[in-house]
């Protein structure tokens with residue numbers, strides 16, 4: 001049975017537009033955190049800021065259950081955006097909210113924040129039972145989920161967490177995400193005049209490019225990908241390049257496959273550096289770990305129930321991207337990522353349909369309803 005809680009389209013759109021107008025590029029999130037602390041306090045939440053970030057911290061906001069029983073759940077979204085994300089001027093066009101075209105919109109993840117606030121307000125207004133709620137609003141998600149990494153989850157009471165942060169239709173439940181390793185390599189050869197004494201040079205660019213050419217890259221298999229995304233080096237057309245740096249990554253939902261992929265990439269670099277006599281400095285940095293929740297785990301079951309109450313098909317999916325859920329799962333808080341309806345995040349074409357903002361708010365209502373009924 002669905003909750004008789006009415007989501008307000010006007011209110012969620014107004015609030016979303018208000019939030020995207022607050023600049024919050026990663027690590028400059030103080031204004032956003034302050035605005036949310038004020039809103040949440042007004043709604044009756046007790047808000048703690050763990051001050052773990054450079055500009056602010058993670059907000060952990062708690063709302064006590066309105067009646068006994070039910071499961072404590074966490075709802076998670078992040079307060080930062082990617083660049084270009086300053087001075088966002090939202091535009092409503094064709095039933096959707098867009099940026100004015102020179103910035104991202106910030107629906108990633110502010111559409112989710114607006115929907116979480118709206119869903120909870122609708123339940124409060126309807127006087128429907130509220131379970132214990134914990135909102136985890138994290139800083140610095142973009143890049144390496146730094147805020148979620150810093151969050152101390154030991155004090156949380158939630159049995160499960162719903163991370164509203166997938167660029168997928170509402171109704172999507174991400175149950176599995178890859179581990180991610182970043183790779184940085186410096187090839188050092190020897191500079192020489194390219195016309196006068198090329199024999200005395202060691203071309204670092206040749207070593208790096210040969211290594212890249214022989215690495216397996218792109219989609220390696222269904223659950224493994226790899227990329228070289230950056231190359232820099234050389235000082236001039238007429239100089240044998242002494243130093244070349246490359247940066248890349250590999251991801252897999254299978255730890256053994258990830259290890260094999262990293263080995264293939266680093267072996268190619270070592271081999272080609274040796275062939276030309278260059279030295280190689282190599283750093284492989286694990287950024288986050290993989291997770292996979294079975295279809296019968298409580299987080300998946302609860303999310304699926306809530307989606308079905310909206311009359312939507314449930315789509316369980318794996319992703320190639322990471323999110324705060326990677327960190328929470330590692331810390332022992334089972335988390336799934338839910339599709340928010342946002343489209344083309346991290347681009348100037350990012351947008352979200354108003355109907356999806358409303359649908360996402362209604363999903364929050366149903367997640368609350370499912371949690372409130374848990375164990376009853």
Ligand SMILES: [Zn+2]
Nearest residue numbers: 078108109165
């Ligand atoms: Zn996001």
